[in-house]
Amino acid sequence: MLAQGVGRCLLPPCSRPARSSRGLCSAAAADAVDRVRALLQLCADRHYICPGESNAEMFRRGWSCGYGPLGVELRRNLLQQWWHSVSGSRARVFAVDTLSSSVERGAGGARVVGSELFQRILGQPELSGERLAQELKRLLLSAPSLRPSLLQGALEQFVPSLEMVNKKLPFGLAEAGLCFQPSDGSGCLAEVTQTSLVWFCSPRTSSQWLDHWARHRLKWWRKFALSPSDFSSVEVPEHELEENTSRGMKILYNFPWGLESLETLWCRGDAELLQAYKGVRSKLQSRDGRKSIPHVVSVSGNMDRGVIAFLSNSLQQLRREDSKKRLQHRKVLKIHPVLAPVKVALDTGKGATMELRQVCEGLLQEFLEARISAWPGYLDTLPTSLEHLNAKYDEMGVLFTVVIGENTLESGLLQVRSRDTTIKETMHISEIRNFVFKYISAAEKF
Template identity: 25%
Template sequence: PAKTMDELVSLCKRRGFIFQGSEIYGGMQGAYDYGPLGIELKNNLKAAWWRAMVYERDDVEGLDAAIIQNKHVYKYSGHEDTFTDPMVDCHECKSRMRADHMKDIKVCDNCGSTNVTEPRDFNLMFKTNVGPMVNEESYTYLRPETAQGIFTNFKNVVDSTSRALPFGIAQIGKSFRNEITPRNFIFRVREFEQMELEFFCKPGEDEKWHQTWVDLRTQWWLDQGLGKENMEFEHVTGDDLAHYSKATVDILYKFPHGFEELEGVANRTDYDLGSHTKAQEEFGLSAKVKPNEHSTTKLAVRDLEENKMIVPFCIEPSAGLDRGVLAVLTEAYTEEELENGSTRTVLKLKPHLAPIKVAVLPLKKNKPEIVEAAKGIKNRLQKLGLGRILYENTGNVGKGYRRHDEVGTPICITVDFDTIEQEGAPVTIRHRDTMQQEVVNTADLPSFILNYFVN
């Protein structure tokens, strides 16, 4: 794994995974742009999550709710009142910092002065104006979590799918938090993506489902290549517990800057549906909610055993996609000493996450027959639908191998004279991790590649 954040930042910039946002204007703190390879890696991680959470289960439906929502959503979700971090101002250098991130509450992170204010609450939501009139009433917020769109669509999903408990709704999308001190590359940013599941169950079954989801999510991260020894769990308690949560287990990963939260699995009880529902008094809610005068809809389902309408409890595994990208990059980053004394950098990404699945390299740049054969192989493999297959004609296969090691391409195929002249049109397959080469006939390539990636 990577030892320092710097080596990751440098690889990401050099090879086109991740760039500082607004770089040409001196940057924008807490915002990063995903480059040509970063977007592939991120999409692959999203697809793996969706596959595991939606396609491989039959009790979860997908959703993509709008980012901009009615301001009442955040009034009743509790975010307007309580989605805050404690902030401290330094009188000396005028910087601001998160009080709970300070090493010592009385010392400024930036200049070391002890002349700092008492902590006060800072709301992390970005406020924005909607519509052509700017007045007291025309505001809303950018969502600080994707979850609220799931709660507000609860009835729509139930009615359109005829779901009964237990079942879940999954969503991936952007969230925004005006973090006081964004830091550690893409670990803490102001614009990020979340992969969230809200899993609804009967009250009383919530604790069992909570543990089940902690286990399932841990296994999923292991399946993405994270090492067990680099993961830890933290039971969140007291003040650190979110306003909606009865119990939260954080899944931590050993990032280059230390063990930190990768995903939170929270028992949100009946807090959210209870807050947003019409006729709260009918449901004997267990959570303490704000009286709701605006909701038009009862967010309840029929409990088939007791034959009455209930507001379900909700278990939420909420993973940060950007933190996921950072974790798999950290884990995959390897520097190897080779026999000839040189070192190679290799990203040992799981094949399903690799930004480029296969690179097809003609051995000779200017030989039309070789070039044509290589392009033909690229086109045929691209049709398998595995992701990006790259045809790359630089004429320097050795350099190509090195570059593809560094960006995690699991397989390179070289096309040479044998390919066009010999029977079976053999090509050379070179494996990233072992650097071993083998010869495969062109006709067998699609099934060879399919077997390699689909398992």
Template identity: 25%
Template sequence: MLKKVLDLAANNGFLSRSKSLNDKFKIGPVGQLLCQNINSEWFHNIVINKELTVVINDGDLSETYNYVKNLCSEKLPFGIADSEKIKKYTADEYRENCDTGIDFKNLLCNEDDIFLKFCVFVSPNESMRYFQRWQKQRRIWYKKFSASPERYSVSDVKNIGNTQSVNIEAKYPWGSHTVESLELNSHDENFTNEQLQFKDGKLITAHTITSRIHLSTLFLNSLCDSYDEPFFQDKSRPLWRFHRKLAPYKLSFALTGSTQSILNELNDLGLYLCKQLRTNHVSTLFLPSASKSTLDSQYVQYDQLGIPYTVVLNERTLKDGIGSLRNRDTTLKEKVHVTELVSYVDKLFKNY
């Protein structure tokens, strides 16, 4: 099944095959959009939607820590988020050093690896409660975006020295993959004892809870999680069931008409609506083939790009302004007037 996932991804711009390394891939142009959306959702969940103060680190971690500690008047808790780019091996070094097997990290050979990190500083009395709640919240986050929420679980706790650690894992037919690592540390060696000391009635040493995510692993997990092969007319048709917040493109357009002049009018209408949607920050795909291919072939292409909705315009649309909005997951269509399309789509994508 993994080969099917990789083949569909490579055929639709999510992955590109490496020219120098057999069976290795780079993230393709459509895949970059998916990565961007994953990164954005992580940022909003970790930085924007937290009940505590969170700052971004981009350089000296100790300096950032001292700043946020002072910003919060030396009161716990607070957090630091970090997106760290690490240079990967050259092709020859990668070939010599990469592990064997189907671990996600062995499938990609991008020049850079990006790690998403988040560290919360909490009082010792609250650290275990935070750690347990954090495990639950992060698992819920993965399930919220998943086409198969039941695949996500939290591993057993491992105790090594001052550290307790767990992994959030995704289970597939070929095995399980770690998508995120969580650690509770009672003595974080990235900081001095003096830095971690706070006054809370008495002198205490802050504990840290750290989350680590390999963005490329999260990207490949999103592909595997979203892959499906539903039957259509007694034949399986592979597609991606991306959550609408993660989908690289949110909407596409399909046109059908009996004459070239009608198709030209529909094309102009589609371009106008597409511009309105993009102005409203909706990532929209409008292809030249929208007026040249059959509806079914367009649906196949858009489903294999994981696009949640397709706007269908036909001859009747030119008369009464009514178009159809096709749902990728149900294949059902609902009628929408073109003047209400932008506001209706805005409501669709506002909520999770």
């Protein structure tokens, strides 16, 4: 469970509910606060993130936080789909893997310095102020710098990659990994799981490629969304353009607390490429008929923010009356089948026996061999009603709940419940693996 008070300061002051008799604070703002609190509480309770208010706040801000088992799996699935998307959409996109720190990235940026060595220099009383400053400067300049983005690594890989494609444009270099970016005004750094596609093309086509990748990326984000309209794209205003860029686009998600960027695309020209190779133009020229220096279109994404975007987008809070007219609240994470961390939960309901557990073990092994993630609910020794099991698995985002009972031992029949429809149907045990596999495969094609 999260510590009490989660969600207290999750919205900016202008968005928080104001307490006034005239209702200056809208009901929508109050609902947004409640939705954020419910989402973060659910993520902690159902193993998407580790408990704790500070960890939840890191997650909400789009930083890499302490993920639980389901959060790790969701992020892994998201990154896997990102790889399929960028490498499968064009024939000439190649993967690279660069170092997260380097001593050759210039004097700027954050540096990695051992605290013991730093304190040893500070603890030398014989050093004057000027000498102390020189020693600290020498230490910092010799220490490796942490990358704030994946761009520089791709630029450094350009020349060997250009030779690989026989100097023909266009082509792209893709990478995913941790980057270190300022978290707030204090200067402290936060880890961010970033994705990067750096596209090298002729100068005359760079703007068209920016438009192409912007359409491609928006379509990709919307593909997995329960509410696609929450994802949008926008042109970056001219006064907000970064140095060395001529155009920019952003892929945005409409969180309960407002719009935030998931991916940013820039037309970067050739200045940074020339700088990476100290202005030696002969190394950089391509064979496009003009021997020009390629222009760079970069696409960088924050996958930690992407994880919380899909969790927020998939959360449904439903209310209904039961047979006794009591109001029931049901929370469901309707995560896309391809991204869902757990596809199937295996349970025995009440009265588990050794024979039923053995059936579950065999079925679990079948799912694992087919690379279908399954949750071994039958290992839970505490007796739980099917109603509570369904509520738990809905909050976890599990696609199907499979209940193995005495009838399974007699006839091979088991009960399968769908997360999205709540419909229960009877199926033979020999059919369930192919049923789930076909369901996920069909969802991936749309």
